[in-house]
Amino acid sequence: MTSALLVDAALVLLVLGLALWITAARAAYGAAVGFVAYGLLLTIVWVRLAAVDVAMTEAALGSGLTGLLLLGAAARLAPYEAAEHQRRPGPWLRVLVGILCAAIAAGLAAVVLLLPDPAPSQALAVAAQLPATGLANPVTGVLMAYRAIDTLLESVVLVPALIGVWSLSTEMAWGGRPGFLTPWRSGSALPLLARVLPPFGILVGIHLVWAGADDPGGKFQGAAVLAAMWILVMVAGLREPPSVSDRLMRFLLIIGPLCFIGIGAAGIRLAGAFLAYPEAYAKPLILAIEVGLTISVTAVLGLLLAGPPAPEPQYQRRSRRRS
Amino acid sequence: MTAFLLGAAAFVLGTVALGLVRILRGPSNVDRMLAAQLLGTGGVAALLLLGVATGVGAVSEVGLLLALLAAFGSVAFVTGAGRSSDAAATDSAADTQGTARSDPE
Amino acid sequence: MSLALDLFTIVAVTLGAIFFLAGTVGLLRFPDTLTRLHALTKADNLGLGLVVLGLLPQTTAPLGWIGLIAVWLLALLSGATVGQLLAEAVRPPEWDQNRTPDALPNVPPNAPEASSHD
Numbered sequence: 001m002t003s004a005l006l007v008d009a010a011l012v013l014l015v016l017g018l019a020l021w022i023t024a025a026r027a028a029y030g031a032a033v034g035f036v037a038y039g040l041l042l043t044i045v046w047v048r049l050a051a052v053d054v055a056m057t058e059a060a061l062g063s064g065l066t067g068l069l070l071l072g073a074a075a076r077l078a079p080y081e082a083a084e085h086q087r088r089p090g091p092w093l094r095v096l097v098g099i100l101c102a103a104i105a106a107g108l109a110a111v112v113l114l115l116p117d118p119a120p121s122q123a124l125a126v127a128a129q130l131p132a133t134g135l136a137n138p139v140t141g142v143l144m145a146y147r148a149i150d151t152l153l154e155s156v157v158l159v160p161a162l163i164g165v166w167s168l169s170t171e172m173a174w175g176g177r178p179g180f181l182t183p184w185r186s187g188s189a190l191p192l193l194a195r196v197l198p199p200f201g202i203l204v205g206i207h208l209v210w211a212g213a214d215d216p217g218g219k220f221q222g223a224a225v226l227a228a229m230w231i232l233v234m235v236a237g238l239r240e241p242p243s244v245s246d247r248l249m250r251f252l253l254i255i256g257p258l259c260f261i262g263i264g265a266a267g268i269r270l271a272g273a274f275l276a277y278p279e280a281y282a283k284p285l286i287l288a289i290e291v292g293l294t295i296s297v298t299a300v301l302g303l304l305l306a307g308p309p310a311p312e313p314q315y316q317r318r319s320r321r322r323s
Numbered sequence: 324m325t326a327f328l329l330g331a332a333a334f335v336l337g338t339v340a341l342g343l344v345r346i347l348r349g350p351s352n353v354d355r356m357l358a359a360q361l362l363g364t365g366g367v368a369a370l371l372l373l374g375v376a377t378g379v380g381a382v383s384e385v386g387l388l389l390a391l392l393a394a395f396g397s398v399a400f401v402t403g404a405g406r407s408s409d410a411a412a413t414d415s416a417a418d419t420q421g422t423a424r425s426d427p428e
Numbered sequence: 429m430s431l432a433l434d435l436f437t438i439v440a441v442t443l444g445a446i447f448f449l450a451g452t453v454g455l456l457r458f459p460d461t462l463t464r465l466h467a468l469t470k471a472d473n474l475g476l477g478l479v480v481l482g483l484l485p486q487t488t489a490p491l492g493w494i495g496l497i498a499v500w501l502l503a504l505l506s507g508a509t510v511g512q513l514l515a516e517a518v519r520p521p522e523w524d525q526n527r528t529p530d531a532l533p534n535v536p537p538n539a540p541e542a543s544s545h546d
Contacts, residue, residue, distance in 0.1 A: 003325075003326045003327075003329035003330045003333065004329055006329070006330065006333040007329055007332050007333045007336065007369075007373065010333050010336040010337055010340065011336060013340070014336065014339070014340050014343070017340075018343065018347075021347055027352075029352050029355075030347070030352065030355050033352070033355040033356055033358060033359065033396070033400070034347060034355070034358070036358075036359050036396045037343065037358040037359055037362050040359070040362040040363070040366050040389065040393075041362065041366065043366065043370070043385060043389060044336075044366060044369060044370055044373070047370060047373060047374070047379075047382055047385060048373070050379070052379065052381045052382065052384075052385060055382075055385045056381075056384065056385050056388055059385055059388040059389045059392065060388055060392065063359070063363075063389060063392040063393060063395060063396060064392040064395040065395075067359070067395055067396040067399050068395060068398075068399040071396070071399040071400055071403045072399060072402075072403050074403070075403035076403075181402070182402065184402060186516070187512070187513075187516050189509050189512035189513050189516070190398065190401070190402075190509070190513060192509065193394060193398075193505070193506070193509040196505060197391070197394075197502075197505065197506075200391065200498075200502065201391055204387060204388070204391060208384075215380075215381055215384075216381040216384070217381075217384070221388070225388065225391065225392070228392055228395060232395070232398065235398060235402050324434055324437070324486070327438060327441075328441070328486075331441050331442070331444075331445050331479075334445050334448075334449075335445060335448050335479075338445075338448045338449050338451075338452040339452075341452050341455075341456065342451075342452045342455045342456075342468075345455050345456050346455065349461070349464075351461065351518070353461055353514055353517055353518045354461055354464070356514060357455075357461075357464060357465065357468055357514070360468055360469065360506075360507065360510050360514075361455075361468055361472065363503065363506065363507075363510075364468075364472040364473060364475070364476050364503055364507065365448060365472060367476060367499060367503060368444070368448065368475065368476045368479045371479060371480065371483055371496065371499065372441070372479065372483070375483050375486050375487060383487075383492070383495050383496060383499065384495070386499050387495065387498060387499050387502070390499045390500075390502040390503045390506065391502050391506075393503065393506045393510075394505075394506035394509055394510050397510040397513055397514055398513065400514075400517070401513045401514070401516070401517050
């Protein structure tokens with residue numbers, strides 16, 4: 001199988017070379033662009049490692065949302081970059097940090113290489129118990145049934161993250177609309193894309209959530225795609241971001257964790273433990289949790305990128321131009 | 324057939340590598356943004372070839388996701404660049420183009 | 429029959445790979461961001477289309493076909509739009525100064541390009 005080796009060698013060289021370039025890049029903007037390309041390459045690496053669910057998450061987040069986040073941050077930091085460059089640590093400190101990082105990497109490599117040869121794994125136990133949950137995708141089984149408490153905590157922690165982003169707003173602007181996604185004003189290519197792409201994106205997103213039960217996919221990938229479509233519509237100026245005091249939007253943000261906690265608490269009475277599912281209803285309950293979580297994660301991801309509330313004038317200026 | 328498809332995937336990855344070397348050296352940030360577009364098509368082609376070669380069915384869904392979201396990096400670039408440049412320049416340009424563009428519509 | 433299909437796959441994928449190579453050569457050799465953008469969005473999309481065409485006999489019809497063709501159509505859409513967006517970001521400012529409104533019929537459409545080559 002030398003052709004497979006050729007593909008893997010090409011991938012490894014490409015990924016390492018790009019990583020070195022990103023580390024050595026001088027401007028934050030160039031490094032951010034390189035990082036977006038790096039995420040796209042990692043998708044192929046995950047596919048070669050037969051982790052298709054992770055590859056989907058990398059594709060959905062790395063190309064869409066992470067790119068938007070990092071490039072927006074790099075654009076906002078550009079005026080301060082020269083001053084930051086003056087205050088870089090001296091060469092000796094950098095060499096010391098490099099040696100420490102290399103030592104940690106060597107330690108990790110030693111741990112990985114010295115693992116026992118059939119590495120200890122729970123895969124057989126997972127596969128044996130999977131039919132009881134009604135799912136066929138072992139990744140979804142682990143996320144929603146065996147380690148549901150981890151998924152619950154992850155979905156809950158998104159809300160304080162969003163509140164943290166909102167807390168960056170000024171006192172005057174609180175309660176208004178988020179301001180990082182300034183609406184597009186020149187040219188019609190971006191509004192065209194924002195009109196044609198979202199129907200397909202919404203279809204693909206809902207398909208990923210539904211198909212996650214049996215095939216690679218799941219709520220997180222689907223929610224990332226849906227959030228990316230929403231952000232595209234907001235960036236093109238076709239819709240405004242909801243204001244942070246909108247009650248319906250706040251309810252949608254917490255409906256996922258509420259569903260999860262509610263079904264988990266019901267499990268105490270119906271199946272004997274928190275987040276235990278009664279045997280006959282496992283799959284419908286998991287599906288209900290996934291639908292709620294999709295809505296919440298979509299809302300959170302979209303609003304995380306929309307930023308903290310901004311003062312009103314930029315929307316007044318935009319509405320003046322449109323009339 | 325499998326060996327041929329894997330070889331084609333390696334070849335496409337090689338062209339992507341050559342393209343990346345050139346793009347990341349490019350003098351302006353717009354040149355570097357071409358990297359995302361290059362990977363959006365080249366990476367998708369390599370993924371599709373790998374998926375059919377190894378027989379894993381869901382790989383074409385990963386390719387679908389990549390193709391769907393490939394434009395977002397450039398969207399982020401263009402909207403970000405407009406924000407960091409001089410706001411007065413973009414306002415005046417939009418004003419002169421706004422009146423001219425309303426006629427052909 | 430399957431031999432003919434395999435031959436079709438090999439020919440189409442090889443042509444697609446050649447177009448990818450052509451696009452990369454264009455990237456390496458063209459002098460300007462706009463021309464490099466042109467090489468990237470056009471040649472690579474055609475290469476992807478030929479690769480998709482070559483992979484059609486190897487996947488089960490019709491759902492696999494719809495998936496592959498959908499990938500190619502989405503890549504076309506995003507390539508076209510990205511080309512427009514990035515080109516607008518790099519257009520030289522003198523093009524905007526020489527530009528006249530489209531309502532005037534007697535302005536030659538190619539006048540600005542002749543005067544603003546670096």
